[in-house]
Amino acid sequence: MSIEQLFEYFALFGGIEESISLDCTLSVEENIQRNILExxxxxxxxxxxxxxxxxxFSNFLIAASYGDAKIDNILRRSRIRESIGKEIITQLLELDTISVVESREAPLKTHPKQKLKKALKSYKIQPKIRFKEPFYHFWFGFVEPFRSEILHGDFERFFEYFAKHSIALTSLVYEELSNAWIAQEFDALSSGSYWDKNGEFDILAFSQENKIILGECKYKNKKICKNEWSKLQYKAMVSDIKPDIWVFFSKNGFSNELTKNPIENLKLYDLSAFKEFIDRN
Known part of the structure; x- marks a missing residue:
């Protein structure tokens, strides 16, 4: 099985590997139909x-399976009151179905009497919800919404939705494994996604030597070009992050202007970087 297949199958079946039988000669869709739908x-x-x-619970988990996964947005999409939402989150945490990823954004106020700009008065620093197992994310994001049709043997709308949105599942797994790779390779004290009032970053890590590592992961069928590097620099400036090391992870590699003209302190990694990492883990 290729590294690409490992990512894609783990994003769908991670956590239930012993309960299914994958056939690598079949497509992802054929394996889904044989192992899940049928x-x-x-x-x-x-x-x-x-x-x-x-x-x-199902409303909450379905809403948590797409979008930015911030708690307030999940409650809004699922039309669940905050008080009920807190009870649901508590129970799902106890069941080990989800985890809560706290924001690492610094508080907006440095002292209680500090006045905020008008544009920031309604802003709220929020944690995100993550599924503990990829399979639960896949189930509530793609299977549960089409339960009735699937039970009647009608898979058409499921596969239409899967074709449009399944890249989000693999992209999240790619981001999480890229952070695990950074943590191991750079001996980082912490590594994970970062979001603040200005934007979001796939990777923000801090090494033992107090180095700041900032980067993005792109699980797309096109190469990362120098324009993405410029965008990342601009986002970092807006969020007032001053990295010592910049990183890009790309499924499909990098443009010639990045590979043939190396940029100091910019590290480029494609899927091959994960082969040894996966073997070790």
């Missing part, structure tokens, strides 16, 4: 406890 009852039983597949 074997629905067996896979449905893996989502436990069963009540999380019913409202309001």
């Amino acid at each position: 074997n629905f009852a067996t896979l449905d039983a893996l989502i436990v406890p069963s009540y999380i597949k019913k409202a309001p």
